[in-house]
Amino acid sequence: MSSTFGTLYKVSTFGESHGKAVGAIVDGCPANLELSEADIQPQLTRRRPGQSAMTTARDEADKVIILSGVENGKTLGTPIGLMVNNKDQRPGDYGEMSQVPRPSHADFTYQMKYGNRAASGGGRSSARETIGRVAAGAIAEKWLKQQFNTEIISWVSSVGDIDARDMSTESLTREQIDSNMIRCPDEAAAEQMIALVKKTAARKDSVGGILTCVVRNIPAGLGEPVFERMEASLAQAMLSIPATKGFEIGSGFSGARMFGSDHNDPFELKADGRLGTTTNFSGGVQGGISNGEPLVFRIAFKPPATIGKAQDTATFDGEATVLEARGRHDPCVVPRAIPIVETMTAITLMDFVLRQAYRQA
């Protein structure tokens, strides 16, 4: 259940690591949008593991195929079927783990929920599931860009204890962010982060990190009181990404330490004639609705649960044991999480835009 997201831009995903394919159906994309695989592939490629020394070297080509909903290079208005074939369908690979639930992984909880201990157990909580959303969100990104010149930019702002300095968000580009392996636009911090990830990998350990995301050029008026306030839906979208532990918008947790007279964002007339705010502690949202300022939010990712380092734990039957994961594993997932964050943001925003039509009699 609950592999469907959105009201008018509705994304349903399927697939786990060991089946034939993963993918999604996008229902509700407006007709007559120019669309081909080439619009979708770049974000899938950014998401792919094996792009650097830091991430796991499994080569997954991850070529997207459009199954339906597009003809003669344009969307039909009908559901867009999206599929990426799995290369590795050997369910036997994780056989050993079937006796020992990996600590902080989904093995145990999937067993409790579904009553099975299959090799793909927990597969819907694996990173591979996100392929369908990234593909679906790449379409939303294209549409938002066409409609409003919307730009969604995410970067690595922390790895472990290393924080990037505060970045001016007005002009950051994906090219800048992709210019180093860790995808942090603060070059000095990026070097330290890369060193930390390498050191962590060498210890067969993993490390967490934080992504910041900014959305420029998004109209005021988006978001739905009460239960789908902009920040509520973004929080749901972000915490639906594997390995996330927190979400904050604008001032976030530090805003809880402030006084109202410092935190309130005063209005002023902007050069373009728009009523805007002089500060943006709100993160672009007031009363659950976008105010036309950039959206700014941050997402915390825990260190990946699968590590090569030996761990004292217990089998499903409760017997003490030591677990060492074999093979190569990502020591730090945040660089690869960037396209997932960006595309989930696009899906959330496009749904709000479509729902905003006819809001006034």
Place this chain on the structure above:
Amino acid sequence: MSSTFGTLYKVSTFGESHGKAVGAIVDGCPANLELSEADIQPQLTRRRPGQSAMTTARDEADKVIILSGVENGKTLGTPIGLMVNNKDQRPGDYGEMSQVPRPSHADFTYQMKYGNRAASGGGRSSARETIGRVAAGAIAEKWLKQQFNTEIISWVSSVGDIDARDMSTESLTREQIDSNMIRCPDEAAAEQMIALVKKTAARKDSVGGILTCVVRNIPAGLGEPVFERMEASLAQAMLSIPATKGFEIGSGFSGARMFGSDHNDPFELKADGRLGTTTNFSGGVQGGISNGEPLVFRIAFKPPATIGKAQDTATFDGEATVLEARGRHDPCVVPRAIPIVETMTAITLMDFVLRQAYRQA
């Protein structure tokens, strides 16, 4: 739109400050649950303003009326209509503000969304809207308590820069928490928090804070991959509460600074025969599904936007002006937010429980 939450325990709310009433419809409550207004009123009363020197003194009786769905003291299985009458229906009260959007309030964004500047503009983002959810969630709390002895306990863990010490969450009770005005079970911190709130009020300012919430006795296996992972749905539920800026579960943002070998929660056989974990950095959730450990999460609340202190800002037309809110206003909302957090948690969990049935063939 989007005043409905939940799939099988479906809560739809209505109402703003200046209409005749606020309330909710609860659709999907199992039949034959013993229920009367007395089960619902306590959380509404805890939510009510005017309970202490610290909160605004408006006396809102907030007596709930059950309109339908209950007969002879038991639920029928049909929709439960819940209503609380508004005492103050004078839409003229906020007349002056209709020219000046309150900074960081919903006046401006509701104007952008709905094209009206009514006195109730932004009313669905006011605290009064939460009455319907608190009533609906009180029913869920009763049901969860009966089914699993589930206990949902929230408290004030920070006000401004004052933090409560880490509390043992195993035995905290609502009685303990309600024993002081600020609802912080760390008595020393509570005194400091109360002093800070009073000082803030005297300056006609406001201050933010953080709530922690723990859920004890919740079964493993709840939560729905992918888009309704336990943490995703809780994040949505929490950030749908007015004035929230952040959500984190388990280790949260500090988990992003940790190594996997420290962060992973090893399994062990518990005294009750259950496979549990020795630590709980996961916050009770792995792979989006509850693991049987207590849920632990935190919510950041910004300082209330409406303050008496003069603010430089602009009118809707962009002219510079100074705004001073009249009347009494909450300098700190976090104590009153506790029942909202608890009941929204109950709604989220009850929906997951109902959806868990028939999960296995």
Place this chain on the structure above:
Amino acid sequence: MSSTFGTLYKVSTFGESHGKAVGAIVDGCPANLELSEADIQPQLTRRRPGQSAMTTARDEADKVIILSGVENGKTLGTPIGLMVNNKDQRPGDYGEMSQVPRPSHADFTYQMKYGNRAASGGGRSSARETIGRVAAGAIAEKWLKQQFNTEIISWVSSVGDIDARDMSTESLTREQIDSNMIRCPDEAAAEQMIALVKKTAARKDSVGGILTCVVRNIPAGLGEPVFERMEASLAQAMLSIPATKGFEIGSGFSGARMFGSDHNDPFELKADGRLGTTTNFSGGVQGGISNGEPLVFRIAFKPPATIGKAQDTATFDGEATVLEARGRHDPCVVPRAIPIVETMTAITLMDFVLRQAYRQA
């Protein structure tokens, strides 16, 4: 469950005969629509029993109260709470029936579903539940009229074996239809129908009937492939009305007896420049989407289950018994069903209109 209908114009209803009130929440009505109780009351009054010698004489004032969502005579864009108080809240009235499930009534099935035998058992399947929808639909009717001059007109086309002649649907008005007690615009048939109903009532029996509904001035392009085709959603809406047994659109069941060369509706250029059809066997819908011609559909209502005439049946425990319903009962519900059919049609269509925005890139 499932007291909510619609995606963007979302109607949630509550209430049964013996609670305090019945009503609805309308979520998604555009802001700034002029609205007061006076816009809603007329259809509620048409739905009311006790309007004629033919229908049960219980006097239910059924005065609607707007609880929220409207200020200064205009909608706010927020949920519109609608309530009608129940006069008769004595749950004891049906006490006797609690031992004997009324044949073809909901007593038995509600017992099987909910495990209770309350006086209000089956209350959600009673006509009184429809009050909330009629109120919600009256708002949709007003909005559609404003947007497109849409006219939704239903009338009684059969009672028992008496059929009205085929009516020209181009100019029929509600005034004409309400000009006689049975609400059949064929005066000759109307007289016979009225005589039949009176005879039936005298025998303490009941009789079924058929309603026809036409919708004029509805734009082409409405309806959502696949599962919410126009005819699928209308069928759902109509068969959600108590006592319905069938739905057909355009040629309906008789179309199943035709050849394609007779049934196909050829296109031609209409005087107003629109491409229309020369016949309308399609009933205004092709491929699940409106084509701009009038929608025409028919709904079959069974004879009311509650009759005064003695019936051989069995108790809940399976013992043979004879049941005679006491009190006054409707011998024929179709005249009162007209406003329900019209308003459910309006709800269905308004939702489609709101969803049609942004359909093209």
Place this chain on the structure above:
Amino acid sequence: MSSTFGTLYKVSTFGESHGKAVGAIVDGCPANLELSEADIQPQLTRRRPGQSAMTTARDEADKVIILSGVENGKTLGTPIGLMVNNKDQRPGDYGEMSQVPRPSHADFTYQMKYGNRAASGGGRSSARETIGRVAAGAIAEKWLKQQFNTEIISWVSSVGDIDARDMSTESLTREQIDSNMIRCPDEAAAEQMIALVKKTAARKDSVGGILTCVVRNIPAGLGEPVFERMEASLAQAMLSIPATKGFEIGSGFSGARMFGSDHNDPFELKADGRLGTTTNFSGGVQGGISNGEPLVFRIAFKPPATIGKAQDTATFDGEATVLEARGRHDPCVVPRAIPIVETMTAITLMDFVLRQAYRQA
């Protein structure tokens, strides 16, 4: 939009005739159900064209592929991806028709809705779209059979003016029904129907028909008041099938001509100790909820719109023209519609069963 159906057994379909593939995602199937392609293929094969002299000879192999959600022969509880490749992906085939909207086809309405005149225009209203649902419903059939021994049996009860005699529905089997080409278990009528279809085909015309469907062994208590009453959801499901014009349950339209004293179904104690009814004018449903008797309903199908016979009509631009469809076309779709009706019924019922859990406290 609206290619998703169901609340807990959620089916989302994609695909049209000229894309790469058609299929569906099934979200919510319980884990640990034994499942392989062999469970799904038979109904797809029954749905396939080209099975007899009567239907169009296009050979579509329609081999289903399970993409996800199944491992080691059992469902995982995760979404089941289902795909059937399209053989014919030449969008140019219908080129000529792009100037002339086929009468009573979806060409015109898709153009009005989506603003495109693509070869696949209207493709989501073509029979090929139903493949995804048939595959999804075959899984539901298997589960219902395992849980309750539920049997869903549909047959052709009318073609044009030829009606099958009333069949005893207690023992009808799919084998009996498939024993002749027209799938009518009344052999005498079947011969006449087949002759009529052949004669119709020879005239390059098409003819409509009616399906009856009976569901045996379905528990009492299923169906959701108000908007998802059993008959409302079945009506939606059936009228979502291409070419349908009407739905009736139990007595249906003929029930509208009856008196209550004849129409009411008296209760009696059944041999198996169950409280049942002596007649079944209700069609197995009372108050929107199943009563344990067989469900019986009928669906009217219009004659297929695409015929080879010359038709006077107009181009999109309004110019008079004559249209003759080339190629082979189904003169009568009702035999092939049987598996669609059966599987859509299964999807509807399985969703109700899953939602019935936890209905009582």
